[in-house]
Amino acid sequence: MLVSERGVPILVLVAACVAGAHGFIDGLYCGRENCYEVLGVGRDTSKAEMARAYRQLARKHHPDMHKTQEAKSRATERFTLIATAYEILKDDESRKDYDDMLDNPEAVYRHYFRYYRKRMAPRVDVRIVLAVTITVISVVQYYGAWHRYRTAIDHLVTVPKYRLKAVEIARADGFYNPSRKRDRRRKEELKDEEESLLRKIIEEQVDIRGGYSRPSLRQVLWVQLVLLPVTLGHLAWWQARWLFKFTLGGQELGPVEKEYLIRRHMGLSQGQWDALEDRERQGFLRDQLWLKDKFKVWKQRQEEEMRAKLAESARYKSYRRYMKNHGPGQISFED
Template identity: 40%
Template sequence: GGGGGGGGGGGGSGGGGLVEGIYCGSVSCYELLGVERTATRAEIARAYRRLARRDHPDRSGSSGGSERFVTLATAYETLRDAAVRAAYDATLDGPAGRPLRHLYDYDYANTNTYTYNYTYTYNYYYTYTYNYARSLLLLRRAPVDARAVLAGAVIVVSVIQYMSWWARYQRAICHLATVPRFRLRAEDIARREGLLGVPPRGGARGGARGGGRSRHEEQEEIIRGVIRSHVDIQGGYRKPRVTDVLLVRLLLLPYSLLRFSAFHLRWLWLFTVLGRELGPTERLHLTRHSLRLSVEEFRSMSDEQRERLVQLALWEKRNMEEFRRQQQEEERVRLAQDSRWKRFRRSQRSDGAGRMTFSDD
């Protein structure tokens, strides 16, 4: 093979030591594309496009044009990927970063030189084969788009969110169907609307047991349907909305930020700068904020409860402290009148705070 070019700064890496069938064969990939080893990715791409147009089999018409075109494509695939190019450059540099030399130019008269060259030859071809196998793995690795992974994760989380919320809402409906107050009301509405009292589908006597079970299931479904349409469940068990899932909230994030900014700018201008009197909507907002309740928790209250809290003007510190004190006093009175709390206090006085008792009372 020719002289040692791998360590030089030029495009030529010399044919010495390069192996046919691996990378670009006995010719350096840089030489094939006519670029320096310091060439950028854009320069490599321009050189490949220029040579590919010239040596394309449909345009060259020569018998060797197809093989040369494939070799050019191999050189481009090797040098365009940063990781594969680094492995190829390490191969050209030889083991331990030493430049490529004439591997078979031994000095048989000097045993030390012969041993050194033999070891160097073995290390070089071992490194060459290892880097080539590593390059194949890098070229065949599946490209991963982080945006696609993130979008898939958001979609999966959103589906799980909606399904869990719907299951929780269905459990709440089934529970309300067992509460006598809601069940009797739902049965009364269903009878007025003609949904109950329909004879079985299978005739008067046919399939008594199976028909009875089927009719019972139909009645239960009718009652649950009436409850769904007439009972407004709030809080954590309310009917799920698509706008609450993560995917839709992210899509609506710019709009939400715009509304948030507009609300606070309006508040700052009207009530801080101009000093206008608070309206009903603003009083409700301040009351909810003072109680540290979420929107759903505040909506779950009755209109009378919300109006009573607004009348207390809890956004003022003095009123809020008085409200907290009254709440604590009411809780103390309630516990004092609770029979279970009385039994617990008696057990604490008689048995001590740290003892466990198994008495019935």
């Protein structure tokens, strides 16, 4: 190995200079041979002519065309080189990189980078990656929604209000009889059956809304993407209808339009709005909160009531006294 006066290896620099002298680099493309000369074509040869030349050379140098082991070995080596040259030159991008190496042999590191970037890059269709990603997200969405829904049902089973109501319904239907004799071996089994019965009744009787509502396939990303044209069309129709009917036509707003304006003023999604109790929504309609001025007055009143509740809270009073006497906490790095 060559070493400089300071002990730094200079073999790489010598290799770069040697490569730059003739434009070919060992380990890149066709090695020390010209890929065009390997196929017997020129740089301006079309793809069709190049494919024809490749087929002729492949038949001539195919290992099966030779009898002796030595001839087969030489033919295999040549056949591999011919196939490599054709793979490089039939692809527009790799052919462009190869021509750049022939024209600029001194840019060794750039040629190394381009060659190995193309070879190491995963040959996966972007559409497949996108489809798999959307599928994974959709599956996680769906099973996550089911997990939240079951968690909500399990919680409601423990709430006395809903549990007693479910027990009454089960007794009325003749499915619940805790006073019957139980075999010790079946005690746990009967308990599980009763819990499952109560859970099923609660699922049928209780309307859970919002983020813990019963999962729907329409909420899955794949379905939303498929229905996106329909959704955009409905949105365009809604905006056009609003423009001509209410903005230009001056007609009175209906209940749906009023709820839409109230929901928009409050910054609530459709799911959050549906999760509200009916009496709350009716109260908003009675207060005419679809009108911007009345909504501002209502919001200010709500903020004042919240401040009054906080002022009466013992914990909040304690917090205010602490802040008044000690101020905000500080972080020390002396320890």
